[in-house]
Amino acid sequence: MQPTQSLLISLLGPIQQQILSIQTAHRKARNWQDKVALGSVRMLRWGMDFVTGYRSEPATATSMPQRYIMTEEKWITRFIFLESVAGVPGMVAGMLRHLKSIRRFQRDYGWIETLLEEAYNERMHLLTFLNLVEPGPGMRLMVLGAQWVFFSGFSIAYLISPQICHRFVGYLEEEAVITYTKAIKDLDSGHLPQWEKLEAPKMAIKYWQMPEGQRCMRSLLLYVRADEANHREVNHTLGNLNQETDPNPFSANFKSRVQKVTESVGVMGQLDPQSCNREV
Numbered sequence: 386m387q388p389t390q391s392l393l394i395s396l397l398g399p400i401q402q403q404i405l406s407i408q409t410a411h412r413k414a415r416n417w418q419d420k421v422a423l424g425s426v427r428m429l430r431w432g433m434d435f436v437t438g439y440r441s442e443p444a445t446a447t448s449m450p451q452r453y454i455m456t457e458e459k460w461i462t463r464f465i466f467l468e469s470v471a472g473v474p475g476m477v478a479g480m481l482r483h484l485k486s487i488r489r490f491q492r493d494y495g496w497i498e499t500l501l502e503e504a505y506n507e508r509m510h511l512l513t514f515l516n517l518v519e520p521g522p523g524m525r526l527m528v529l530g531a532q533w534v535f536f537s538g539f540s541i542a543y544l545i546s547p548q549i550c551h552r553f554v555g556y557l558e559e560e561a562v563i564t565y566t567k568a569i570k571d572l573d574s575g576h577l578p579q580w581e582k583l584e585a586p587k588m589a590i591k592y593w594q595m596p597e598g599q600r601c602m603r604s605l606l607l608y609v610r611a612d613e614a615n616h617r618e619v620n621h622t623l624g625n626l627n628q629e630t631d632p633n634p635f636s637a638n639f640k641s642r643v644q645k646v647t648e649s650v651g652v653m654g655q656l657d658p659q660s661c662n663r664e665v
Contacts, residue, residue, distance in 0.1 A: 475504030495636025
């Protein structure tokens with residue numbers, strides 16, 4: 386796959402306005418499929434919170450035990466664990482849809498492209514954070530075990546119900562946005578002093594095309610959060626579609642066709658309404 390820019394750059398509007406306007410959001414569970422997906426994410430969230438020592442309350446030393454106060458090291462550990470899991474669904478879904486397309490001699494209507502780019506984007510998040518810390522043997526073993534279990538489970542689940550899986554990823558990305566939002570608040574509140582003057586890794590500056598003067602750790606977290614918000618909207622949208630016949634509205638080919646139709650309508654609207662009555 387040819388390396389591409391962040392999904393944020395390719396799909397959203399003016400970058401700086403978009404990344405600053407990102408907010409946490411939640412899609413209510415409306416049927417049993419949604420409830421299964423949401424319940425699975427909450428169970429995964431509980432396990433991740435337990436492993437990384439995370440609590441959602443504000444990071445003040447007086448409001449919670451010392452072991453739950455998030456330091457820079459704890460945040461990076463959580464980011465690495467989160468991104469190592471988040472990079473799996475897009476690759477699994479893209480691979481399974483690719484094989485299905487080949488097996489059935491049918492088109493995929495642009496889904497594979499978006500799913501693989503999502504996986505690539507999540508992997509870039511992981512590689513970016515790995516530039517800030519070197520994981521120890523325990524962390525590597527934990528990620529290896531989580532990846533094996535999650536890859537196997539998600540593969541089986543996607544074969545059974547792709548719709549539930551995309552809803553699951555949508556809810557998972559909701560949690561990711563919450564996580565990065567809290568990290569940004571902790572940084573703004575002065576609880577993460579080591580990050581206040583830390584510059585983003587060079588690969589992050591190149592990948593997100595971060596402008597001069599906006600290459601600090603806070604800017605990096607804003608870009609990553611915007612990506613996660615984009616994945617949230619994409620997967621909740623894909624979860625609403627017919628998994629067999631609906632085209633992917635986020636694919637480059639689909640957007641190109643819509644643009645051509647729009648331009649054609651615009652040209653037709655500019656034609657002289659009497660032109661069809663003229664003799665030729």
